[in-house]
Amino acid sequence: MLPIYMDHNATTPVDPRVVKAMEPFLNAQFGNASSSSHAYGWQAQAAVKKAREQVAAFVGCTPAQVIWTSGATESNNLAILGVARALRREKPHFITQVTEHKAVLEVCEAATEWDATVTVLDVDTQGFVRLEDLKRAITPRTVLCSIMMANNEIGTLQPMREIADICRTHKIILHSDSAQSAGKCNFDLKTLPIDMISLSGHKIYAPKGVGVLIVRPINREFELKPILFGGDQEHSLRPGTLNVPGIVGMGEACALAMSEMTEECTRMCTFQKQILLAVQTHFPQIKLNGPQKSRLCNNISLSIPELVPDELALDFSGVAYSSGSACNSSNPKPSHVLKAIGLSDTLARATIRLGLGRFTSPEEVQTVTSKLLKMLGKLYRSTTVAQNF
Ligand SMILES: Cc1ncc(COP(=O)(O)O)c(C=O)c1O
Structure with a gap:
């Protein structure tokens, strides 16, 4: 047993209702969402559109701000390295904190190869970032701050409202790895000024291998640069054939999380x-x-x-x-x-x-x-x- x-x-099991929503797209409706000349493609496009709207409603952004990825690791990579590439000329300074998932910490380290410098803040004994430390770490070159909403090991919920206010004051792009908080914490991006959010399907009862990066510049105008190349999907920001069944599952999982x-x-x-x-x-x-x-x-x-x-x-x-x-x-x-x-x-x-x-x-x-x-x-x-x- x-x-x-x-x-x-x-990880979470896939909710049976999510499986049900995905099933047609593993069977008869197998089209490629980039195929624009026949019904198979149109079915897939319509399904992706619906899922995009479901995710957008869940987090409080517009559907166009939803970028499909393979999971939170990739979303974090795109957010952090995408800013490093976009603002490389400014020799940017990034701030993060020590209890982030490796999918943020190691990406920040990789960003130093694109001329970024990184400050990693310590936390207190309960895992909270000290707001005074954050304020002190800001320099004229600081362009990005990446702080997770909820810690995957010890569950600490960071004071995102206060962190967002500090970033807004200093026009710093705020990214948050929200893989753990999605479906467990009420956050509405309509009122919480976070520029980029990473989500993972398999933490919210959708399958593994699908995720989202929400990109909604508020604190500062910037154009994220891709880290993958070879197609024009997702505004060329994340090329590659869309994982239609996974995306449908993610949309359904967000809709369920929202209501339950x-x-x-x-x-x-x-x-x-x-x-x-x-x-x-x-x-x-x-x-x-x-x-x-x-x-x-x-x-x-x-x-x-x-x-x-x-x-x-x-x-x-x-x-x-x-x-x-x-x-x-x-x-x-x-x-x-x-x-x-x-x-x-x-x-x-x-x-x-x-x-x-x-x-x-x-x-x-x-x-x-x-x-x-x-x-x-x-x-x-x-x-x-x-x-x-
Ligand atoms: C906080 C956090 N970020 C990122 C990840 C990685 O997410 P994914 O498996 O979707 O790449 C995890 C998964 O353990 C996580 O808990």
């Missing part, structure tokens, strides 16, 4: 509180990484002193969880995010991440909580807890 899936920050987010987040918040309360009541020595409030409603990151990761795997079997971030779990180095909030190597290694999702049931939460408490009871030799759960 497969374990209970508690790793929704790594409030109820879904309330449910996940209740589950999150339930697990945390059980753990913190019985084992106060366990550290919740990231803030108690202002955190993703589906993320629980726990550092467990004395935990030996290999032994945990045995004791916590039957649950699909992650140690640190999924992208790093094959990497024996302790997570850069956990290190950045001040954890020792040992404690960072003794960390587990649980990610709740749309289809997580109360029974699953109950089972996972008892398994967790049992495992902790055994670890800390608390026979009462170990026996009671």
